[in-house]
Amino acid sequence: MNTDDLIRLLASDTVAVEPRVWRRRYALALGAGLVGAIALMLMVLGLRPDLGTAVLLPMFWVKFAFPVALLAGALLATVRLSRPGLPLGRVAAAIAAPVLAIWVLAVIALLGASPAERSALIWGNTWTTCPANVTMLSMPAFIALFWVMKTLAPTQLRLAGAAAGLLAGALGAAVYALHCPEMGAPFLGLWYVIGMLIPTTLGALIGPRLLRW
């Protein structure tokens, strides 16, 4: 078949394409990931018992806002890396900003604490389970996002996989905040970050193999 034949063949495929179909697909994937994460959290972990009073504390909202801010940056990275030829622009800064902000809060908290209190701020009571739980809650979104990304056309596969992993991780962390009793910025800046880095790393590792087209 010569190239002109192929072009005629391609032009004969008249199945219409929906403009910006990626928006709908990613919205569905995030919705499914969110529902999955909440269901897992309720079944396996449960809401924190003092949620009713915790929501009155600013730190509860900081803990929630941190992964949500990261989620926004990671979503931007994911949708741009899913389609050929789009510049990343300031996406890296959008992802770095929430992490830097929580680290600033962590340093302030540590400086204001006595040496005895400091280790409690860093380790909390749940550091052994936090990263694994964040990873677990990120898995529904992880699978759904990779599913969608596979229907699009990423050209930087490792980076695209990492972005989808971070997006899933941030969503998992946001849902985990409804269970997690920890309230220290140093804890968040360390263990939540590690929890989100696990799906990010996983995405970077499997991206090149899974996302090829």
Place this chain on the structure above:
Amino acid sequence: MSELKNRMLSEGEARLRELFVRGLAGDAAVYQASLQELSTHLRAFLRRRLSSLPDDVEDLVQEILLAIHNQRHTYDADQPLTAWVHAIARYKLVDLLRSRSRREAMNEPLDDHAELFTDSETEVADARRDLTGLLAQLPDNQRLPIVHMRLAGLSVTETARATGLSESAVKVGVHRGLKALALLIRSKHEH
């Protein structure tokens, strides 16, 4: 990698983009014309990049055209067409070079035999990989619509009558068949 960009810019990115967008909106003739024009840019671009593998140029042009078509839902009209096409061309080019270097590293002697008979002079102007041969591997509900419509030049209605499929099944068959074809090409790279 900027030659393709410059070339397309000089030929009028805006005009080609308009053609392509109109084509995507459902004007098959305009779509065909835009692919035709893109193919000439791609060929020139790849000839320069693949000077050591001249026999691969037309194969890669075809593979990139198929990729452009199959991934056309990832193009937004507000994005420069040049950047989108360039990113796809670059991705497929890197893919080809990677699979070539892997194959050479493995030093697979079977490849030499397989390519022995295709290596004739009359095929120089044609693609080395014959897509018609790959088409034969597709299931009937995809292969028949493609064969009738393209190679025999029938319309959707005529193809439906000839194959006993419904008109929408013919359309879907072509659509899915082209995706399957891209997968077949890719799996050939990997082996």
